[in-house]
Amino acid sequence: MEKRIGTITVFIYNRATASQINSIISQYAAIVVARQGLPFRDRALSVISLIVEGEPDQINALSGKLGKLPDVEVKAVMAKSQN
Numbered sequence: 001m002e003k004r005i006g007t008i009t010v011f012i013y014n015r016a017t018a019s020q021i022n023s024i025i026s027q028y029a030a031i032v033v034a035r036q037g038l039p040f041r042d043r044a045l046s047v048i049s050l051i052v053e054g055e056p057d058q059i060n061a062l063s064g065k066l067g068k069l070p071d072v073e074v075k076a077v078m079a080k081s082q083n
Contacts, residue, residue: 001055001057003053004053004056004059005052006051006052006053006076006077007050007051007076008050008066008076009049009074009075009076010066010072010074011045011046011075012045012046012071013045013071014071015046017071017072018046020069021048021066024062024065024069025062028052028058030054031054031058032050032051032052033051033052033053034050037049050062059078063076
Protein backbone atom coordinates (compact mmCIF):
# COMPACT_ATOMS: atom_id res chain seq x y z
CA MET A 1 0.00 0.00 0.00
CA GLU A 2 1.19 3.52 -0.78
CA LYS A 3 2.36 5.83 2.01
CA ARG A 4 0.44 9.04 2.56
CA ILE A 5 1.20 12.26 4.41
CA GLY A 6 -1.34 13.52 6.88
CA THR A 7 -2.09 15.42 10.04
CA ILE A 8 -3.71 14.27 13.25
CA THR A 9 -5.01 16.87 15.68
CA VAL A 10 -5.73 15.73 19.22
CA PHE A 11 -7.88 17.84 21.55
CA ILE A 12 -7.41 16.86 25.20
CA TYR A 13 -10.04 17.98 27.71
CA ASN A 14 -8.56 16.15 30.71
CA ARG A 15 -4.79 16.08 31.21
CA ALA A 16 -5.12 12.85 33.22
CA THR A 17 -5.14 11.01 29.86
CA ALA A 18 -1.74 12.45 28.87
CA SER A 19 0.25 9.33 29.78
CA GLN A 20 -2.09 7.12 27.73
CA ILE A 21 -1.87 9.51 24.78
CA ASN A 22 1.92 9.59 24.93
CA SER A 23 2.07 5.79 25.14
CA ILE A 24 -0.12 5.36 22.04
CA ILE A 25 1.84 7.96 20.06
CA SER A 26 5.08 6.20 21.03
CA GLN A 27 3.72 2.92 19.64
CA TYR A 28 3.42 4.65 16.26
CA ALA A 29 6.72 6.56 16.42
CA ALA A 30 7.77 5.09 13.06
CA ILE A 31 5.10 7.12 11.24
CA VAL A 32 5.27 10.34 13.30
CA VAL A 33 7.36 12.94 11.48
CA ALA A 34 6.67 15.89 13.80
CA ARG A 35 4.76 16.66 16.96
CA GLN A 36 3.71 19.93 18.59
CA GLY A 37 1.85 20.28 21.86
CA LEU A 38 0.11 23.43 23.08
CA PRO A 39 -1.50 23.78 26.51
CA PHE A 40 -4.36 26.25 26.80
CA ARG A 41 -4.40 26.37 30.60
CA ASP A 42 -7.00 29.13 30.78
CA ARG A 43 -9.42 26.91 28.84
CA ALA A 44 -8.56 23.53 30.42
CA LEU A 45 -7.65 22.30 26.95
CA SER A 46 -4.47 20.96 25.37
CA VAL A 47 -3.86 20.38 21.67
CA ILE A 48 -1.36 18.02 20.09
CA SER A 49 -0.66 18.34 16.39
CA LEU A 50 1.02 15.41 14.60
CA ILE A 51 2.44 15.26 11.09
CA VAL A 52 2.47 11.63 9.96
CA GLU A 53 3.67 9.64 6.96
CA GLY A 54 2.53 6.07 6.61
CA GLU A 55 0.03 3.70 5.10
CA PRO A 56 -3.60 4.79 5.52
CA ASP A 57 -4.28 1.80 7.78
CA GLN A 58 -1.49 2.88 10.14
CA ILE A 59 -2.67 6.50 10.26
CA ASN A 60 -6.27 5.41 10.83
CA ALA A 61 -5.22 2.96 13.56
CA LEU A 62 -3.33 5.70 15.42
CA SER A 63 -6.17 8.21 15.21
CA GLY A 64 -8.71 5.51 16.11
CA LYS A 65 -6.85 4.45 19.27
CA LEU A 66 -6.45 8.05 20.37
CA GLY A 67 -10.12 8.80 19.68
CA LYS A 68 -11.28 5.97 21.95
CA LEU A 69 -9.75 7.60 25.01
CA PRO A 70 -12.11 9.49 27.35
CA ASP A 71 -12.12 13.29 27.12
CA VAL A 72 -10.15 13.20 23.85
CA GLU A 73 -11.31 14.36 20.41
CA VAL A 74 -9.31 13.50 17.28
CA LYS A 75 -9.40 14.80 13.70
CA ALA A 76 -7.26 13.25 10.96
CA VAL A 77 -6.67 14.41 7.38
CA MET A 78 -4.58 12.73 4.68
CA ALA A 79 -3.31 14.34 1.50
CA LYS A 80 -4.41 12.85 -1.79
CA SER A 81 -1.85 10.47 -3.22
CA GLN A 82 0.64 11.93 -5.62
CA ASN A 83 1.43 9.93 -8.75
